[in-house]
Amino acid sequence: MAETKAPVLIVGGGTIGCGWAAAFAAAGHPVQVYDPAPETAGRLALLWKKALPVLKRLGGDCTEAPPSHIARLDHVERAVAFVQEALPERLELKREVLAEVERHVPADAVIASSTSGLSPSAIQNALSHPERLVIGHPCNPPYLMPVVEICAGAKTSAVAMDLADAVYTGLGKTVLRLKREMPGHLVNRLQAALWREAVHLAAEGVASVDDIEKAVTKGLAARWCVTGPTAIFHLAGGDAGLAKFFDDLGPEVEKWWASLGAPQLGADTRAALIDGVAQSPDLADPEALAALRDAQVPEILNLLSGTGSRSSSKHR
């Protein structure tokens, strides 16, 4: 039963790195987290404790060893087959550290970068084996959220993309394949677009931040779990779907789009948002909100995937 999973090296022990480490470890991968900072071990232990109940709710067996911390690259296990980089979002830092990492892992180990904004082509140019670099961008927190976006740079090999796809699928993730590089990939761009209009509505005093949040949390989001942004309008077109919707309402939609806001984050806008958050009962306690997220989101995901708890076969 205990199929042996490939050893994984996580590079960078921040929130994302530690979150990745938990997701890989719970799926049965031996995991090392490389970070020179000595406090990494403590952060890793804390995050493992927080992530474990979530991973169990999602159907992980979680009988594997917790991830371990290494402060020096010459402690990397020889057989590492997959490297997940989760360093701060600075191109030069990623290039330097990954070039060093490359000297300690096998020549065919795939290196996946968690970057949301940097170009894979720019990162891979620092490597001796640029073809092994892919983007593997998670949603936060990586131990909870099911989506991973993968994207090739100009020199990335198809083999590397396929291996990353298989590794993430083995974690129970839904893999989205970008066809070309785009800063922010899909998830962060969609998120930024929604947030921009939410900020605009708050800044213009159309409703309280609390009511704007509820427009999403109490309404749109549950429907978006099943019918995505395009599906909703496809359904609105009846039997003839989106084609009919465009015929009937295309010009109307262009008018909606033209009327959307384009706020800047000046002092007034910031103050309106910060005040609005302070006045929202649901947002007053960020710790409690994060705990609620970690409790409810796995249940929603299980419900959507049609399992009481997701089958452990998805995790191993």
Add this chain to the structure above:
Amino acid sequence: MAETKAPVLIVGGGTIGCGWAAAFAAAGHPVQVYDPAPETAGRLALLWKKALPVLKRLGGDCTEAPPSHIARLDHVERAVAFVQEALPERLELKREVLAEVERHVPADAVIASSTSGLSPSAIQNALSHPERLVIGHPCNPPYLMPVVEICAGAKTSAVAMDLADAVYTGLGKTVLRLKREMPGHLVNRLQAALWREAVHLAAEGVASVDDIEKAVTKGLAARWCVTGPTAIFHLAGGDAGLAKFFDDLGPEVEKWWASLGAPQLGADTRAALIDGVAQSPDLADPEALAALRDAQVPEILNLLSGTGSRSSSKHR
């Protein structure tokens, strides 16, 4: 136990009107649907049949009489206390029909318009009692979706707003109060903002329509059910919340926003979307997708509200 609920008149027997009728009837309101079209009765019966299992899943008792159809306004029940207008989105039509409706209902009956794009001030100017007109805008379908947006026009009374709030709350709805008129209110503007970027990403060939939909359905939406568009960045700021996030990443966010797309719905863009929908296994059968929505969304809503099935007290 059978508290008597106020009789409701629905004006307009299309999809939204029939959906409203089901929501009101299931909550115990006697409901008449006014529409001169004779086929309304059939549409109403069909929708009631579709909505009933959803309303039961949401905790409605559904022991009340189904809504009835009237083709003439002189058949309106005398004691109507609440009118829900759901006519096509044309200002002159709404103004004419509501002025006529006013002559058949008590002077203190509140009239709520389902409009998403028209001005309440412009609608109410056609009425003898303009102070009774409010916006009461549902999400589609109104029998399923929990959010209702209410908004006053220039002449709307506080009494009318409070009554509309109480009536919708009595249906188990979450009421969002707009502080001022805005075409599209909150829900449709947020939805349009998300869709615009989804269309941009598809039109630019960044990913398949299917993968763009999944970025929402398999990832963002489940998290948005708990943490709305602003809450996510409030949490990202750690202990200092949104203020710290703005300090650290404000200029970065402005860059994200500036890079978002502003597509037009030209022939190429339409074709890219229509083709993408045709190639998506999840979107191929709109009937099946709507049925899945009606099955899964109530479960998600029940889960979020912490009830196996929502308490019937919320509905009566």
